[in-house]
Amino acid sequence: MSEASMSDTIDVQQSAQIIAAMAQAVTARQDELSALDSTVGDGDHGHNIAKALRQAAQQVAALDDPTPEAVWRTAGKAVQNSVGGASGLLFGAFFTGAGRSLKETDRPAALDVAEMLAAGLAAVQKRGKAQPGDKTMVDALAPAAEAAQAAAGEGLSAAETVRRAADAAQIGAESTREMTARHGRAKFLGERARGYQDAGATSVAVMLAAWADLAKGAG
Amino acid sequence: MSEASMSDTIDVQQSAQIIAAMAQAVTARQDELSALDSTVGDGDHGHNIAKALRQAAQQVAALDDPTPEAVWRTAGKAVQNSVGGASGLLFGAFFTGAGRSLKETDRPAALDVAEMLAAGLAAVQKRGKAQPGDKTMVDALAPAAEAAQAAAGEGLSAAETVRRAADAAQIGAESTREMTARHGRAKFLGERARGYQDAGATSVAVMLAAWADLAKGAG
Amino acid sequence: MAVRTKKLINNPQNIVPEMLEGFAAAYPNIVRLTDDGLIVRRTPKPANKVALVIGNGSGHEPAMIGWVGPGLFDVNIPGDIFAAPGPGRILAGIKAAHPAAGVLLCVSHHAGDLMNAEAALEEAEDEGLENVEMVVLYDDISSAPKGREPERRGTAGLFFTWKMLGAFAETGADLAACKALAEKVRDNTRTLSMALTPCAHPITGEPMFELGDDEIEIGMGVHGEAGMYKGKMMSADETVARMLGPILEDLPFRAGDEVCVLLNNSGSLTLMELSILHRRVAQLLGESGIKIHRSWLGAYATTQEMSGFGLSLCRVDAQLKNLYDAPANGAWFKSVG
């Protein structure tokens, strides 16, 4: 891993590595993620997200002459079209949104991280209309974006910023256990969904943790 | 029950009573008969035969101005058309055949019994082509007819003749356990049918036992 | 073991009459339920054409109540669950079809169906009914060896005779020709079936046979009658390979032949699975140089909710292809040109 990369900007090589690491992490926890989805949803989330991210990692690896923006946007398209469904569209929107924010490349990497999460979150909410508290991936993404913003503002490194975001996502994902759902298949369960952690939010936490582990190793 | 009837001839009232008693007996053992049919057949024999005989008893009861022959033939038609299937046709043929043998009415009742069983058996074999040893109702009916012939020949009473026939049928039914099937659904099982007692043969034994019990009470 | 013991019925004793009533109420433009429980065409066939009649145990729907209509059968005589109708009812069915240019009684070869049909024909003769013929249909290669075809039982492959004979009778062919056509289709048809899970008998609620969680059975009859092979679950492709080989050998089907293919869902198999199976069938037939004229995938004759399928092939010539493609309009079997 290039040491330089993580310290200044989100570059091409690093972007591809992040996506590959995310793919590996969700694949390793695929069955657990599906199991989370099985009580309140249709039990396929782990399968969906693992397949989508593997597809994304592949297509990213196949790009020739890419920019960081192109890497993340390619991942977004791959996720959207490989599995489809609500989660394919929304996780795809997250990557695409995050990629768009990389147009401006003269920022320190920590600010890039914060911007990527904010833009990704905005894209997810634009499509999915979910608010924090609705028991969706937004409950992991929104606190992650907020934590990243704060960390970058405090002048922390990119690696530290991602770590803070990942930790916030983990707490956010766990908080969904106490919520009832207002989106996705779980919404029809009403109160019966309480007690189960949201699968999509958990995936977000797994993905950001993989990024943080990678950044730590690199930074 | 009329005491006179059993001692001389198979009359109308008694014929109807025999059929009603048979219906009651198979209905009481319906589930057991279905269970016998379930390993080697489709598990419905108890239901079939109980429904058929109840139908027969009803239609016989509704006859006005019947002869003994008409009673048994009516029962045969009822059995054939109420449940159908292989067993409906064959048990129906038995009753119809038995009824036909009652055309000649100047015999002692014991001879009537022997003739009825012989004629019923012949009708079953004409339609079903089964031989003794083929693991069917014939394995109860054939020894029953033989025993009745012998008993009547020895000059035993009608009641004793039916009892001998019933006992032979019971032994015959049990002997099917060691056979492989050459007819009905069980034939496709080959050797796998061994160890299970044939449902139709068991019904024959149950029906003749009911007749014997009735005859004993009356005679 | 996955047996569905729950059934959406009322009194188990009333299954058949209630089913017939509900069915006839759904398709009054196609069928009529007579007072004696027969399903007949709403618009009878003209009297100069041969009428097709069939009786069968119920519980195999869409067969045969759903196969009455233009291009198909004229009269169906539904029996009790899995029990052929008795001779009196068959005779009533034959009479309901009369007067047409004769009646062809189709019999799916099972002991009960055949014995009751024979008894009915004797009664018809006693009553002086003329122009009534019977044809016995069979297709299941697992139920008797090659050379003893007439001992075989009738299973899903009768589909081809139903369809082609139905179209042929509409052309005005006479009784002898109709019977010959039915035999021609039968003699060119071969079927092998398999099951993954049993079904429950709708009256007793008990499973009709037993299969382990990782077991399948090949060569099943349509009432769970035992087959020729009980073994471990295989992939779709392996299952097809295992079943197609014996079918091809039996007729035999040869390179250059043209066939119609049927993959019949015996109850709760999915069209997804049938399609995946058909993929392999088409590949293997292609490799054998056998051309597919048409394939149909669906539930045409079921054994309640048993999961499994029958694979049937029918060798066709120009005549049979034409008849196969002709329109049909039963409540549950429709063909559009």
Place this chain on the structure above:
Amino acid sequence: MAVRTKKLINNPQNIVPEMLEGFAAAYPNIVRLTDDGLIVRRTPKPANKVALVIGNGSGHEPAMIGWVGPGLFDVNIPGDIFAAPGPGRILAGIKAAHPAAGVLLCVSHHAGDLMNAEAALEEAEDEGLENVEMVVLYDDISSAPKGREPERRGTAGLFFTWKMLGAFAETGADLAACKALAEKVRDNTRTLSMALTPCAHPITGEPMFELGDDEIEIGMGVHGEAGMYKGKMMSADETVARMLGPILEDLPFRAGDEVCVLLNNSGSLTLMELSILHRRVAQLLGESGIKIHRSWLGAYATTQEMSGFGLSLCRVDAQLKNLYDAPANGAWFKSVG
């Protein structure tokens, strides 16, 4: 609990492509499978008629691959199992239908289907594609209360829109008229569904939801989404009464109305049970003074081998009756005049 964990597949990852290949090989006279995995009509509709396009998660066969053909859809975009196709694939489907007199994209209302369709339409606009409209379809009264109909999800009752809109587009009606017709059918349709047993997800092999041995659930979605009532098993007649009441109240359907009835088998229910259920539906509608134009009983949109059914009513006028009775020739949905 009766979940069939055995499925006749090969590699679970290849279910959809293998299914499409096997399906297309079975019905080459009706459909064609494109290189990018779309099911399109073998003979395209003339360019002066509106093309109908629909995407959906797979696993619901015969929907929607079996609904492509004359009188029905022009293009189906099959997604992964239970997952709507992504925007890129939907856009490809829209383009495959072009150029016709416009494209109407039908969306069964589920979060995934709607979000992906919206994204696809934005991409279509970005690319300057013209004459592309979308109509969102829903029918399930259990998923949102009266007054909030647009929040309801799409279930088996979409059958009516598929059939009638398909016939309408063949008449040469323009895009706006087609969209209005789809909305008219939708706004006159109401559905309630129930399940007896779950199904297994074909990829994970796990049951999609849980139900006790003596339990049923009313108001299920088409992927096992929770319903409004979970309770003890009831007789067929009681089940119908419990479901029909809320449906009639919702529209409301009134004495003097004429309706089409659909009893959709969600997988492994039998036609025997559907017929018994229909008997009671017909009785109760008769008592309410509501006339049945036509009833269809069958598996038109499934959730794998889930056992249960959907009861759908569509209020019809002369126009809708005509469209309903028009011929159609999809691989798995055929209507003969």
